[in-house]
Amino acid sequence: MAITVVIADDQEMVRTGFRMILESQPDIDVVADVVDGEAALAAVEEHRPDVLLLDIRMPKLDGLEVTRRLSDLAAAHPERGQRPRIVIVTTFDLDEYVHTALRNGASGFLLKDASPAMLVEAVHAAAVGDSLISPAITVRLLRDMAPGTTASPARQPSEPLTEREADVVRCLARGATNAEIASELFVSLSTVKTHLANVQIKLDARNRVEIAAWAWESGLATGGT
Numbered sequence: 001m002a003i004t005v006v007i008a009d010d011q012e013m014v015r016t017g018f019r020m021i022l023e024s025q026p027d028i029d030v031v032a033d034v035v036d037g038e039a040a041l042a043a044v045e046e047h048r049p050d051v052l053l054l055d056i057r058m059p060k061l062d063g064l065e066v067t068r069r070l071s072d073l074a075a076a077h078p079e080r081g082q083r084p085r086i087v088i089v090t091t092f093d094l095d096e097y098v099h100t101a102l103r104n105g106a107s108g109f110l111l112k113d114a115s116p117a118m119l120v121e122a123v124h125a126a127a128v129g130d131s132l133i134s135p136a137i138t139v140r141l142l143r144d145m146a147p148g149t150t151a152s153p154a155r156q157p158s159e160p161l162t163e164r165e166a167d168v169v170r171c172l173a174r175g176a177t178n179a180e181i182a183s184e185l186f187v188s189l190s191t192v193k194t195h196l197a198n199v200q201i202k203l204d205a206r207n208r209v210e211i212a213a214w215a216w217e218s219g220l221a222t223g224g225t
Helices: 012-023 037-047 063-076 095-103 116-127 135-144 163-173 178-185 189-203 208-218
Strands: 003-008 028-034 051-054 085-090 108-111
Touching (some): 003 037, 003 116, 012 116, 028 037, 037 051, 037 063, 051 063, 051 116, 063 085, 085 095, 095 108, 095 208, 108 116, 163 178, 163 208, 178 189, 189 208
Parallel strands (some): 051 085, 085 108
């Protein structure tokens, strides 16, 4: 089945361009494009899309507030099912925006100058619960999450990570894909996915971005335990 997408951006040229790029893919269907945050929430309610592409600076409600509200709604009403995976696509890569979006559960963060291929890849990744962040942001983001730079201590897992799970998370925190992790650790792709699924449960993390963030906050990414 096609991946359903809603686009929310106050610039018509951006919405049109994103729609053309995404609808050129045989497995992606753009079901709506809207001009502000309130309309984005309404479109999500009406269409229940798999993925929501959000600009940050929009009238009425910005993309960060839309992300927070959808996250809160999903937590308060789990019976409503999975909320859409959110990918922020914006001109502004300010650290505050990146951190807020990802901590509110966004599955990706792209700049508007990202290539069409990266936009498509981000939608595909989000649809399966994975994530993609613009390379220009990733290194700075992860460094900012090193021990001593966050206001509160990293959460504790519900039970300790195994040695192999820790190895997988270290690779993930460096930005490695599942395939790259499998190659580096000499394990199968399915084994990597199993380890990440287990870690996600132990950390109560919503996606691999939160796992990577935890790895840097806890010091595991830099050799800690």
